[in-house]
Structure formats: C-alpha cells, structure tokens
Amino acid sequence: xxxxxxxxxxxxxxxxxxxxxxxxxxxxxxxxxxxxxxxxxxxxxxxxxxxxxxxxxxxxxxxxxxxxxxxxxxxxxxxxxxxxxxxxxxxxxxxxxxxxxxxxxxxxxxxxxxxxxxxxxxxxxxxxxxxxxxxxxxxxxxxxxxxxxxxxxxxxxxxxxxxxxxxxxxxxxxxxxxxxxxxxxxxxxxxxxxxxxxxxxxxxxxxxxxxxxxxxxxxxxxxxxxxxxxxxxxxxxxxxxxxxxxxxxxxxxxxxxxxxxxxxxxxxxxxxxxxxxxxxxxxxxxxxxxxxxxxxxxxxxxxxxxxxxxxxxxxxxxxxxxxxxxxxxxxxxxxxxxxxxxxxxxxxxxxxxxxxxxxxxxxxxxxxxxxxxxxxxxxxxxxxxxxxxxxxxxxxxxxx
Numbered sequence: 131x132x133x134x135x136x137x138x139x140x141x142x143x144x145x146x147x148x149x150x151x152x153x154x155x156x157x158x159x160x161x162x163x164x165x166x167x168x169x170x171x172x173x174x175x176x177x178x179x180x181x182x183x184x185x186x187x188x189x190x191x192x193x194x195x196x197x198x199x200x201x202x203x204x205x206x207x208x209x210x211x212x213x214x215x216x217x218x219x220x221x222x223x224x225x226x227x228x229x230x231x232x233x234x235x236x237x238x239x240x241x242x243x244x245x246x247x248x249x250x251x252x253x254x255x256x257x258x259x260x261x262x263x264x265x266x267x268x269x270x271x272x273x274x275x276x277x278x279x280x281x282x283x284x285x286x287x288x289x290x291x292x293x294x295x296x297x298x299x300x301x302x303x304x305x306x307x308x309x310x311x312x313x314x315x316x317x318x319x320x321x322x323x324x325x326x327x328x329x330x331x332x333x334x335x336x337x338x339x340x341x342x343x344x345x346x347x348x349x350x351x352x353x354x355x356x357x358x359x360x361x362x363x364x365x366x367x368x369x370x371x372x373x374x375x376x377x378x379x380x381x382x383x384x385x386x387x388x389x390x391x392x393x394x395x396x397x398x399x400x401x402x403x404x405x406x407x408x409x410x411x412x413x414x415x416x417x418x419x420x421x422x423x424x425x426x427x428x429x430x431x432x433x434x435x436x437x438x439x440x441x442x443x444x445x446x447x448x449x450x451x452x453x454x455x456x457x458x459x460x461x462x463x464x465x466x467x468x469x470x471x472x473x474x475x476x477x478x479x480x481x482x483x484x485x486x487x488x489x490x491x492x493x494x495x496x497x498x499x500x501x502x503x504x505x506x507x508x509x510x511x512x513x514x515x516x517x518x519x520x521x522x523x524x525x526x527x528x529x530x
Contacts, residue, residue: 188402191215200232206242207235218356218405219245243347246355261340269333276326279319286315356405357412360426365434368424369488372436382438382482383445384495387415387452389431390474390507399470404431407473411456418452433475442481442512449477449510457508474508484513 192211193203201207213219214226222245229237290308352364360368372378389395389411396404408431415425415433424436435452437445453475461470478498485491498513505511 188212188216188400199229201238202235204235206246207238209246210238210241213245213355216402216405218402218409221245244350262337265333265336265340269330272326272329272333276323279322283315283319286311354427357409357427359412359416360424362426362428365424365426365428366488368426368436369434369492372482372491373488379482381440382436383440383442384480384482384491385435385437385445385449385477386428386492386495386499387433387435387449387475387477388429388499388503390476390503392431395470395473403470407461407470410459410461411473411475414455414459415452418455419448442479442514445479445481446510446512449479453477453508453510476502476507477510478502478513479510480513 189212192208192215195201195215196203196207196211201211210222210226214223217223222241225241225245290312352360352367354361369384372382389407392404392407395407408427412425412427412433415435419425419435423438426434428434435449437448440448457472457474459473461473462468463470476499478495478501480491480495480498482491485494494513498511498516501516502509502511
C-alpha cells in the first residue's frame with residue numbers, strides 16, 4: 131500500500147485554521163464567502179450557519195439548514211450537512227452549496243457515496259450488482275440473437291447447396307438466383323455481426339466503468355474521510371500483512387500516536403476546531419515521513435504509522451521528530467489572533483519481532499503509548515524499554 135500525501139506544505143498549518151473562526155450567529159448566514167464565490171452553477175441556495183464555538187450551535191445550524199432545503203431528517207443526511215457546515219471537509223461544503231434549493235434524496239445519496247463511501251458500501255455494491263446483472267443479460271441477448279442469425283444463414287446455405295446438387299435442373303437464371311441469395315444472406319450476416327461486435331464493445335466499456343467504480347469504492351472504503359489518509363480498515367489489513375512472512379516480522383515496526391487532552395480541546399473550542407487540528411496533525415505525519423511509509427487514522431484522535439526497514443533507534447527518531455514538529459506548530463488563527471494553544475501527542479513504539487501476531491503488536495505498542503500518557507504525555511516510549519512489559523506480571527493498566 132502507498133501512503134496518501136497532500137500537496138500543501140508546512141505553511142498550510144497556521145493559515146488553514148482561519149476557516150475555524152466563529153462567524154456571527156444568524157440564520158441569514160451562509161457557509162462562508164469563499165464557498166459562495168467558488169460555486170460554479172450560480173445556485174441561490176443559502177444554507178444557515180451559526181457560530182461553531184459550541185456543538186449546540188452547529189447542531190442548530192444543521193437542523194435549520196436541512197429544514198430550509200426540505201431535506202428529510204435521515205441519519206445519512208445529517209452526516210452530510212454536519213460535515214459540510216462544520217467546515218472540516220471543504221470539498222463537501224462546495225458540493226452541498228452547488229445543490230439546488232430543493233435537493234432530491236438521490237442527489238444527497240450521491241454525495242454520501244462520494245464522500246462517505248465507508249457508510250454506503252452496501253448500496254454501492256448493490257447498485258454495481260444491478261448494473262452487472264443488466265449488462266450480462268444484454269450480452270446474453272445479443273449472443274442469442276447472433277446465434278439465431280447465424281443459424282438462419284446456415285439454413286440458406288443448405289438450401290442453395292441442395293439446388294446446386296441437382297445439376298440436371300441448373301440453368302443460368304437459377305444459378306444467378308442462388309448466387310444472389312447467398313450474396314444477400316452473407317452481406318446481412320456480416321452487417322449483423324458488425325452490429326453485435328459494436329454492441330459488445332459498448333457493453334465492455336460499460337462493464338469497465340462498473341469495475342472502475344468498484345475499485346474507487348474500495349479505495350474510498352479504505353480512506354478516512356476527514357484526513358484523506360488510510361483508515362482503520364486499511365490499517366487492519368496492513369498490520370496483518372506484516373506477519374505473512376519472516377521478512378515482514380524482522381523489518382517492520384509500529385508507532386501509535388494519540389493527541390494529548392483532545393477532549394479538552396473539543397470541550398473548549400468545539401468539534402470543528404478539533405477536526406481541523408486532527409487534519410493538521412495528519413498533514414504533519416504525511417509530510418514528515420517517506421512516501422512508502424503507511425500512516426492511518428485509527429480512531430478519533432489516534433494515528434498509526436508502520437515503519438519498514440528501520441532499526442528501533444531509527445524508528446524512535448522518526449516518532450520523536452514528528453512529536454517535536456507537532457509541538458512546535460502554532461495552532462492559531464492568523465486572521466483573528468485566536469490561539470488554540472500548544473498541541474502535543476504521546477507515542478508508543480513496538481518492533482514486529484517483539485510480538486507474536488498483529489493483535490499482539492498493536493497491544494504492545496498501545497501499552498508503550500499508555501506509558502507515555504501516564505509518564506507526563508508529549509513523549510515517545512519504546513515497548514522494549516518497559517520493565518515487566520510482558521506476561522502476567524505486567525500491571526500497567528492496574529487501577530489505584
């Protein structure tokens with residue numbers, strides 16, 4: 131698997147938090163002037179937007195906007211408008227703005243399949259199945275029709291062959307009729323064959339389109355919608371791959387990271403700010419590692435990095451460099467001066483050779499991460515450095 135890499139650089143970090151600034155409350159507000167100016171179809175839709183400082187304000191904005199647009203209160207519709215209004219997914223926000231004043235459920239489901247494929251997998255698969263069934267039936271019908279046409283041509287040849295066998299009855303006029311009949315039948319069969327070939331080419335193109343859509347769905351199903359890096363589903367497959375060979379066990383390591391005091395960030399600044407911080411932390415991960423490294427968001431504020439071909443000391447250096455970059459990144463709004471404080475992460479490392487299975491590797495890296503948490507946060511811990519790190523004597527999780 132290859133890593134997803136964003137095109138933006140480090141300058142993205144501070145400036146991008148400008149989009150998080152509180153807008154004045156009021157139902158007459160829209161997503162934001164930047165979104166309106168980027169709308170391509172000139173839609174007059176005006177979704178309500180209230181202050182995102184509190185979750186209740188965002189929920190009110192979502193409900194109000196959906197009511198104004200006549201959107202049915204389905205969970206999958208709430209998901210679309212919550213993400214769009216929170217500003218955590220600019221592409222989705224633009225797509226929602228581009229909708230008509232009365233979007234249909236079909237329009238909304240199309241956005242759902244595009245931006246939340248992991249939640250629409252069954253519908254996408256069923257749609258592909260229906261298309262495949264129809265295309266295969268059409269192909270079968272074409273082949274049946276072609277067989278019928280060829281059989282008819284065969285009967286004509288048999289009849290003309292019988293006429294040629296009666297040599298005593300042959301005449302120039304009869305011979306001309308036989309040649310004419312064969313010529314017409316042959317031309318008709320060739321033309322029909324060309325039509326079938328053309329139709330089969332069209333069907334092949336349509337089937338290729340279905341295949342492409344299924345491959346895109348597979349990619350989206352393995353992608354975290356907020357950060358656009360790999361998700362937990364992809365991570366589970368990748369960590370399992372390590373133990374498919376001795377080489378994987380010898381040359382891989384797992385780094386787990388968790389944003390410190392993230393609940394406090396959400397409680398103080400609201401979930402939209404929390405979402406942007408997650409996106410920025412993800413960006414730092416992506417721009418700080420090699421392109422062939424695997425990084426995923428495995429939980430709300432949790433990340434995993436699989437390092438291949440590095441020693442434990444090198445793996446520690448990679449983790450600590452990322453930790454330092456996150457700590458040194460200013461999480462603030464340069465437009466308003468709002469400061470969201472220093473953001474730090476705690477990390478845990480375990481070499482694949484220290485574990486017996488994917489589950490064991492994850493558990494041991496998680497133990498090292500937890501040791502970082504209880505030791506003061508904002509640090510990296512090697513599982514190999516933990517005293518009594520394995521077996522029944524390991525008491526790290528014991529409560530006081």
